[in-house]
Amino acid sequence: xxxxxxxNSAIVSAPEWLIMKNGARTLRHLPxxxxxxxxxxxxxxxxxxxxxKRIMRGRRGFxxxxxxxxxxxxxxxxxxxxxxxxxxxxxxTHLHADHISALRDYPKARIMLDGDALDHYLAAGWFQRxxxxxxxxLLPDDFADRLVHxxxxxxxxxxxxxxxxxxxxxxxxxxGIPLPGHMLGHTGILFTGDRPLLYAADxxxxxxxxxxxxxxxxxxxxxxxDKAAAEATREKLRAFVAAGGELKLCHDPxxxx
Numbered sequence: 717x718x719x720x721x722x723x724n725s726a727i728v729s730a731p732e733w734l735i736m737k738n739g740a741r742t743l744r745h746l747p748x749x750x751x752x753x754x755x756x757x758x759x760x761x762x763x764x765x766x767x768x769k770r771i772m773r774g775r776r777g778f779x780x781x782x783x784x785x786x787x788x789x790x791x792x793x794x795x796x797x798x799x800x801x802x803x804x805x806x807x808x809t810h811l812h813a814d815h816i817s818a819l820r821d822y823p824k825a826r827i828m829l830d831g832d833a834l835d836h837y838l839a840a841g842w843f844q845r846x847x848x849x850x851x852x853x854l855l856p857d858d859f860a861d862r863l864v865h866x867x868x869x870x871x872x873x874x875x876x877x878x879x880x881x882x883x884x885x886x887x888x889x890x891x892g893i894p895l896p897g898h899m900l901g902h903t904g905i906l907f908t909g910d911r912p913l914l915y916a917a918d919x920x921x922x923x924x925x926x927x928x929x930x931x932x933x934x935x936x937x938x939x940x941x942d943k944a945a946a947e948a949t950r951e952k953l954r955a956f957v958a959a960g961g962e963l964k965l966c967h968d969p970x971x972x973x
Contacts, residue, residue: 717909718889720751722964723799725766726789726814735921737930744922746967748789748814751905751915752800758885759804762825763905763915764966765818768796770854780851783813797821807884807892809917810902811837812849815966820856827856828884828892831865833901848899849939866892866903875912876959878952895919895953897946898939913962919949921967926950927957 724747732739735746751763767789771780793799796818803822808829809815819827837850845852856862866882874881874891882892882903893904898918907913920926931950940946957963 718753718755718907719909719913720753720763720907720915722749722751722915723766723794724749724792725768725795726791728787728789728814728967730921733932734936735932736925737932739930739932744969746921746969749964749966750796750815753907755805755885755890757887760800760802761805761807762796762800762803762822763807764809764815764917765796765806765821767791767814768818768821770820771813771817777851777853779846780813780853783849783851789814807890807905809905809915809966810899812899812918813851813854815917816854819854819859823856823858826862826864827859828864829866830901830903831863831867833899834863834865836900848941874906875908876956876961878906878914878956881906895949897942897944897949899941902941911960911962913964914953914956915964915966916949916953917966919946919953920965923963923965923968923970926953 726748727745728748729743729745731741732744733741748766750766753761755761771784803825806822806825806827837845869882869884871880872883874893878893884890884892889908891906893906895902895904895916904914904916925931937943953963
């Protein structure tokens with residue numbers, strides 16, 4: 717059974733009312749996670765990359781610099797690439813900057829993601845890309861040569877009501893679970909076993925908001941690709957946990973590690 721280790725690349729802070737309905741005015745300090753695991757055929761694998769130094773310094777476009785100045789992430793000692801210097805495979809849950817910022821630091825790794833979403837954003841105009849938080853400059857120059865589309869993997873039925881999934885390595889151990897709503901192509905990663913673990917990425921900031929049906933409203937909803945799909949995803953996650961599944965979110969400060 718494969719069990720990932722989740723590390724925290726950075727901390728970002730936001731008022732609780734912004735990330736949970738009827739939340740307090742106090743700041744919540746949110747991790748920006750990535751996962752690490754070993755697979756028999758895929759080697760050392762990452763799930764996303766978290767934030768990296770590329771967000772904070774060096775040559776960057778205006779909008780990426782503005783993005784960093786607004787969010788002000790504080791990198792941790794586990795920020796890539798020093799924490800995990802060698803990687804064979806990177807699985808990308810979606811294309812926001814806090815999930816792909818270190819792709820250029822791994823020139824030999826193959827990269828797996830939702831190909832339909834990538835094609836959509838590459839074809840979009842600059843305004844649509846920036847509006848949806850996609851910064852093309854974070855992609856490696858030889859990105860296409862190392863890319864594996866989720867859509868090229870065989871599809872299987874995931875356990876515990878999660879629906880159709882991508883069998884990422886063809887052995888049923890690691891599945892890509894479409895979790896729409898947050899961003900086009902947003903995909904959770906399921907590690908199967910006696911108690912399946914679902915890394916649901918940015919399906920919501922806080923499990924409490926899902927569990928208590930306190931998903932935030934305006935202005936947080938303005939970043940969503942599809943509000944109705946986001947609620948359907950939250951319902952799926954509630955059912956998964958109720959059935960005994962283990963859930964991990966990218967930014968929830970509860971359950972670090």
